[in-house]
Amino acid sequence: MKYLDEYRDPAAARRTLAAIRALVTRPWTVMEVCGGQTHAILKYGLDQLLPSEVTLLHGPGCPVCVTPAAKIDRAIALASRPEVILCSFGDMLRVPGSAIDLLSAKAAGGDVRVVYSPLDALDLARRERGREVVFFAVGFETTAPGNAMAAYLARRDGVANFSLLVSHVLVPPALEAILSSDGCRVRGFLAAGHVCAVTGAAGYLPVARRYRVPIVITGFEPLDLLMGLHMCLSQLEQGRAEVENQYARVVREEGNPAAQALLHEVFEVVDREWRGIGVIPSSGLGLRRPYEELDAERRFGLEELASPGEPASCQSGLVLQGRLKPSECGAFGKECTPDHPLGATMVSSEGACAAYYLHRPPSPDAR
Amino acid sequence: MSDFSASCPAPIARHERVTLAHGGGGRLMHELLSGVFLAAFESPLADRDHDAAVFALGRGPGRVAFTTDSYVVRPLFFPGGDIGTLAVNGTVNDLAMAGARPRFLSAGFIVEEGLEIATLERIARSMQEAAAAAGVAIVTGDTKVVERGRGDGVYVNTAGVGTVEHNLRIAPASVRPGDAVVVSGDLGRHGMAVMAAREGLGFESAIHSDCAPLAEPVLALLEAGLEVHCLRDLTRGGLASALNEIAKASGSGIAIQQQALKVDGGVRAACEMLGLDPFYVANEGRFALFLPESQAGRAVEVLSRFQVTAGAAVAGRVVPTDPGRVVVFGLLGVARLLPMQSGEQLPRIC
Amino acid sequence: MCLAIPGKIVSVAGDDPFTRTARVSFDGVIKEVSLAYLPDARVDEYVVVHAGFALSRVDEAEAREVFEYLAAIGVEGGEGPEEPR
Numbered sequence: 001m002k003y004l005d006e007y008r009d010p011a012a013a014r015r016t017l018a019a020i021r022a023l024v025t026r027p028w029t030v031m032e033v034c035g036g037q038t039h040a041i042l043k044y045g046l047d048q049l050l051p052s053e054v055t056l057l058h059g060p061g062c063p064v065c066v067t068p069a070a071k072i073d074r075a076i077a078l079a080s081r082p083e084v085i086l087c088s089f090g091d092m093l094r095v096p097g098s099a100i101d102l103l104s105a106k107a108a109g110g111d112v113r114v115v116y117s118p119l120d121a122l123d124l125a126r127r128e129r130g131r132e133v134v135f136f137a138v139g140f141e142t143t144a145p146g147n148a149m150a151a152y153l154a155r156r157d158g159v160a161n162f163s164l165l166v167s168h169v170l171v172p173p174a175l176e177a178i179l180s181s182d183g184c185r186v187r188g189f190l191a192a193g194h195v196c197a198v199t200g201a202a203g204y205l206p207v208a209r210r211y212r213v214p215i216v217i218t219g220f221e222p223l224d225l226l227m228g229l230h231m232c233l234s235q236l237e238q239g240r241a242e243v244e245n246q247y248a249r250v251v252r253e254e255g256n257p258a259a260q261a262l263l264h265e266v267f268e269v270v271d272r273e274w275r276g277i278g279v280i281p282s283s284g285l286g287l288r289r290p291y292e293e294l295d296a297e298r299r300f301g302l303e304e305l306a307s308p309g310e311p312a313s314c315q316s317g318l319v320l321q322g323r324l325k326p327s328e329c330g331a332f333g334k335e336c337t338p339d340h341p342l343g344a345t346m347v348s349s350e351g352a353c354a355a356y357y358l359h360r361p362p363s364p365d366a367r
Numbered sequence: 368m369s370d371f372s373a374s375c376p377a378p379i380a381r382h383e384r385v386t387l388a389h390g391g392g393g394r395l396m397h398e399l400l401s402g403v404f405l406a407a408f409e410s411p412l413a414d415r416d417h418d419a420a421v422f423a424l425g426r427g428p429g430r431v432a433f434t435t436d437s438y439v440v441r442p443l444f445f446p447g448g449d450i451g452t453l454a455v456n457g458t459v460n461d462l463a464m465a466g467a468r469p470r471f472l473s474a475g476f477i478v479e480e481g482l483e484i485a486t487l488e489r490i491a492r493s494m495q496e497a498a499a500a501a502g503v504a505i506v507t508g509d510t511k512v513v514e515r516g517r518g519d520g521v522y523v524n525t526a527g528v529g530t531v532e533h534n535l536r537i538a539p540a541s542v543r544p545g546d547a548v549v550v551s552g553d554l555g556r557h558g559m560a561v562m563a564a565r566e567g568l569g570f571e572s573a574i575h576s577d578c579a580p581l582a583e584p585v586l587a588l589l590e591a592g593l594e595v596h597c598l599r600d601l602t603r604g605g606l607a608s609a610l611n612e613i614a615k616a617s618g619s620g621i622a623i624q625q626q627a628l629k630v631d632g633g634v635r636a637a638c639e640m641l642g643l644d645p646f647y648v649a650n651e652g653r654f655a656l657f658l659p660e661s662q663a664g665r666a667v668e669v670l671s672r673f674q675v676t677a678g679a680a681v682a683g684r685v686v687p688t689d690p691g692r693v694v695v696f697g698l699l700g701v702a703r704l705l706p707m708q709s710g711e712q713l714p715r716i717c
Numbered sequence: 718m719c720l721a722i723p724g725k726i727v728s729v730a731g732d733d734p735f736t737r738t739a740r741v742s743f744d745g746v747i748k749e750v751s752l753a754y755l756p757d758a759r760v761d762e763y764v765v766v767h768a769g770f771a772l773s774r775v776d777e778a779e780a781r782e783v784f785e786y787l788a789a790i791g792v793e794g795g796e797g798p799e800e801p802r
Contacts, residue, residue, distance in 0.1 A: 001636055001744045003723040003763060003775050010698045012787060019790045035717055036719055045701020064717055089768070090642075090713030094388070103710070107386040113567070114713055116641070117769025119751060120567045139768075142719035143716060146770040149753055153735060194719035197765065197773040222699070227783055230790060249779035250723075250765050256772055259754045339394060339709050358704060563746075571740075571747040636744035640766075642720045716720055716768045 003249070007221030013044070016226040020233060021051045028236050029055040029185045030229065031178070031322050033171060034192035035062035035351065036220050042355045044222045054233065057185070057322035058352040060174050061192050063139045063167075064091045065320065065344040065351045066274040071167045072097030074302045078134050078165065079110030081300070085128065087121035088136040090114045095347045118150035125154070125162035134296045137164040142194040144168050144285055145259035148266040151287065151294050163296040166286055169272055171195050172203040173283035178321050179211045186322055188232040190218040190225065193247035198263075200255025204243045212241040219247040266291050275344055276317035316343030319352050326356035333357060388710025390439075393604050395710050397612075418461040418600065421531055432467035434458060435526035443486065443520050445564045447556070447575030450523055451493035453651060456580050457602070458527040459501045463582040464598040464654065466537045466589055467529030469501060474508040474525050479518030490521065501580035503527070529582075533589050539616035541596040544687040547663035548621060549656040551584070551670060552577070552678035553629040554606055558648035559637045568641065568714055574633045579652030584673040588656070591669050597657040601650040604708060608647070609655055610693045611707040621693045622702070623683030642715035646695075647708055657685065721767035723775050724748070726760050741766055 032038060038058045041047050047056050060066055076097055079086035086102070093103045093114065106112040111131075115121050118135050125133035137147040147164065154162040171192060178184060191204060196217045204215045214235035218228030228246040235242060245251055263285070272284025287295045297303050314331070318324035326332050326345070336342040338354050345351035382389070389395045419434035438454045455472065462469040474494065478487065498505050505525075535541070556577040563572050581600065588595055597617070599609045606628070614621045630638075630645045638645050652675055658666055663681050670676035686694075693705040724741040729752065731737040737752040741764065751770045752758050763775040 001632075001639065001723070002725070003780060004639070006780075007783065008698065012784075013699055015791070016787060019787075022791075034719060043703065044697055044699050045703065046699075048701050049699060062717060089716045091715040091717045093713055094710070103386050103388060104382070104384070107384045116568050116714055116716075117751070119769055124567075139716065140719060142721065142767055142772070145754055145772070146751070146768045149735070149751065149770070156735070192719060194721045194765070194767060194772070197721070223783060223787070227786060246783075248782060249776050250773045252773065256754055258756060259772065262754075338706070358706060573745060632744045633746050636746040639722050640724075640743050640746065640748060 004221065007219070007223040009223065013222045013226060016223065016230060017049050020054070020226065020230050023230065023233055023237060024051055024053045025237060027053045027055065028187055028233055029057060030188045030190065030232055031057040031059045031186040032190040032218070032225070033059040033061040033175070034195070034220075035065070035355075036194075037061070037190060037192070037218065037225060038352055038355050040220055040222065041225060042358070046222060046225060050229075054229070055185075057325075058319070058355070059178065059189075059322055060274065060277065060320040061140070061171070062345070062351050063143070063169060064095055065316070066169055066276065067092070067095065067138050067167045067344070068273045068275045069097045070273075071165070072102070074297060074305055075102060075136050075165055076100065076105045076110070077302060077305060078296060078300060079105045079112050080108070081132075084132045084134055085111045085113060085124060086134050086136065087113050087115045087124065089138070092136055092138060095344055096341070118147045119153075122150045122154055122159060122162055125159050129161060131161065133162050135162070135164050136167075138167045140169060140171055140192065140195050141198045141263075142192075144263055144267065145198055145256070148262045151266045151291050152262060154294060155291060163294050163299050164287065165296040167272075168267065168285035169274065170269070170283050170285065172207055173280050174274070175207050176211075177277070177280045177283070179207070179213065181321060181323070183323060186213070188214040188236055189216070190228045190232060191215050193217055193219045193224070193251060196245075196247070196251045196255065198256050198259045200251070201243050201245060201253055202255070208241050208243050214241050215243045217243070217245045217247050217251050219250065274320070276320045314342040316345040316353065319343075319345050326353040329353070386710070390603075390711070393608060393708035393710050419465040419467065421465050421467070430531040432462050432465040432529045432531050433526070434461040435524060436461060437522060437524040439519065439522050440561060441519055442561070442564045443490070445576060446560045448578040448651070449490060449493050450521065451490040452497045452578050454523040454525045455494050455497035455501060455503070455505075456578050456651060458525040459503060459580045459582055460600045460654070462527050462529040463580070463585045464537070464600050465529070465531065466533050466535060466585060466595060466598065467531045468586060469503045469527055469529040469582050472498065472503050472505045472525050472527045474505050474523065476508070476510045477518060477522040478510060478512050479520055480512055480515040482520055487521065490523075497580070501582060535589075535595055537595055537598055539597055539613050542613060542617035542619055542657045542685055543596065543659075544619055544685050545660055546596055546657045546685040547660040547681050548610070548623060548683045548685065549658070549663060549666055549670070549679055550606065550628060550682040551581070551654050551656065551676040552652070553631050553634070554601070554650060554653065555630055555634040555638060555645040555648035557651040558605070559634045561649070562641070563637065570637065570640070572633050572637060574631070574637065577650055577652035579675045581652065581654055581675060584670050584676040585654075587669050587672070588666060591665065593658055593662050593666055593669070595656065595658050598654055600654040603649045605645070605647040605649060606655070607693065607705050608707060610705070613655070613657065614693050615691045615707075617685075618690050620686040620689030620691070621683060622686045622689075623693070623695050625695050625697050627680055627682045629678055629680070642717070643712050646705060647712045660684065719767060721765040721772060723763050723765050726758060726762050726764060729758070729760060739764075739771060741771065
């Protein structure tokens with residue numbers, strides 16, 4: 001595939017690794033933010049091929065992992081109402097809320113449907129006028145514009161039986177929260193390329209300056225990740241702390257103005273709870289006036305729905321912040337596996353724990 | 368500065384109800400089969416590790432293979448086939464995986480009230496065409512009708528019998544460390560062909576299901592005197608599930624090379640678009656073959672004579688390490704685990 | 718997160734800028750996506766698509782830049798994107 005396969009060239013990847021080895025003179029810890037980047041790093045084994053001086057930590061860039069259990073409980077409550085069709089991206093279906101997941105709710109009779117695009121959910125609402133269609137709107141800034149468009153068109157076209165259950169989160173506040181936490185080991189970031197395709201580089205400059213960390217906007221293929229790492233490590237070796245763009249073939253400095261405009265029209269910045277981390281101020285998006293009428297929690301009176309507290313004993317919060325590697329968790333691979341997960345980071349295939357489990361190096365004799 | 372507290376969701380307890388994931392071909396389905404059904408059915412012949420039961424019937428020297436399977440695909444018609452072709456070839460292939468010559472099939476239909484008779488006629492014609500192509504006869508069957516809203520159009524069950532004309536024990540227990548693993552062709556066509564036709568997730572493509580009978584090439588392998596240790600057709604859950612089943616049942620490890628596995632460009636593109644892993648996507652005309660490494664070249668040569676197995680290639684080896692696990696060596700030579708999936712693969716945006 | 722892959726615009730439809738769509742080809746697999754966020758996108762251009770929305774154009778010159786950077790740090794042999802037809 002054009003613009004994909006070229007960036008997976010094994011020979012070039014190996015040579016870039018050699019260049020990285022030649023570059024580093026002391027230990028550095030870098031965090032890649034996006035779950036998709038974590039997935040690629042582990043799939044291609046990049047973390048095992050890097051020199052030992054370079055430690056890669058995996059950040060909270062998995063919107064599935066950070067969606068609060070209480071929000072999933074509300075999705076389940078909605079799905080259980082006979083008049084509701086709950087539409088969701090496939091990613092969310094197997095993440096447990098406080099007790100069960102959406103797939104189990106479907107098994108118990110809830111009308112839960114997987115969609116590829118939020119516009120598919122809107123189209124469903126247009127066709128099924130006698131039902132209430134609720135779209136589970138999760139994601140970072142990459143996904144928010146699409147969800148915003150669904151809200152905008154629903155209001156514009158008077159699709160009264162459509163609403164959104166919103167759980168959007170923003171990346172820069174999460175980076176700040178990580179950088180300001182005790183014991184933060186992160187010295188540089190590989191920022192999420194597709195998020196930045198929407199937002200541009202602007203939100204990262206204050207973070208780079210305030211905490212003196214290099215931030216390199218990076219793509220998702222092996223050559224992108226290795227080039228991004230090389231750029232980040234070069235900055236660290238040279239004592240620089242700038243925002244650079246490795247993924248310039250997709251990311252423009254200013255991002256996507258049309259998407260940003262509609263985000264401002266439909267959403268406003270709110271405080272958000274991040275599962276495993278807690279509330280981070282001004283870290284999420286909520287529907288603003290006059291789109292509040294499309295808020296499913298309002299429409300169905302769920303704002304006061306109480307959720308049982310989450311039991312302790314899982315360390316996914318520390319993993320999400322990059323303070324613990326999945327393999328360092330005592331439950332990893334034992335009580336906690338993708339089949340019987342303790343935390344969201346093990347359920348979602350983009351979650352650091354699941355990615356580690358999937359790609360955990362087997363015994364070296366296998367070859 | 369925020370105060371972070373580590374917290375986590377409660378684990379999902381043992382399932383009290385059947386979910387769609389139980390039908391996905393992965394770990395949950397296996398738990399359902401062994402925990403509910405095999406636990407109740409007491410016959411030692413009900414070898415959950417293999418597709419067909421093989422036994423002697425009557426006083427003659429030969430053995431018989433017997434199998435059944437049910438088909439619940441939606442949509443009923445998809446590029447490259449329909450529920451009818453699936454129902455015939457699926458059962459023919461289960462028999463072929465025992466090294467049997469498929470002979471006779473039964474066909475049972477559970478039809479939803481309101482289904483057009485013309486649709487049933489189309490399915491029946493497909494089944495006869497597939498049966499003729501596979502050299503089998505559909506000789507008995509049954510039909511039931513259920514109320515509208517309870518049937519997805521139609522469900523089909525086929526059972527099949529075949530004759531076993533070799534003396535090998537073709538089963539996971541025969542797999543040995545050092546055996547070669549041969550994969551008979553490219554991966555993921557069926558799953559993506561069906562996905563292309565699904566509402567909401569659909570897309571335009573030239574992808575056709577690989578649904579096809581496999582008895583001829585398998586019988587050719589046996590006729591060539593090759594020491595076939597095990598065969599497993601790749602269905603729901605894809606290559607990964609089939610290899611995991613064999614690894615677990617044989618107690619050996621399996622190591623495969625990513626570069627040796629083929630995925631057609633269109634299938635790959637569709638998988639990339641929906642975030643699916645081709646190793647877990649369904650096939651309906653592909654199998655994995657386990658045999659001594661010294662015979663692998665000859666096996667590939669025999670298979671290359673048949674169109675359905677023209678893409679056969681050695682994909683890896685059975686290894687004494689990592690018992691019960693499947694390991695893939697990726698593009699950069701780094702090994703990673705290819706685990707059994709717990710349920711069906713869902714399209715993702717993350 | 719944020720699975721988005723590059724594809725080529727094969728055709729464009731619709732007058733309403735909010736509901737304008739494109740048929741995008743990913744190696745022959747064609748999906749209809751929203752062009753609401755790329756109002757100037759044209760046939761034959763490559764775009765990255767996420768959850769049914771085209772979010773950004775792929776810039777050919779920048780695509781090659783990756784290989785120029787790699788060559789500069791001493792990595793030779795990687796092949797850039799094929800020449801556009």
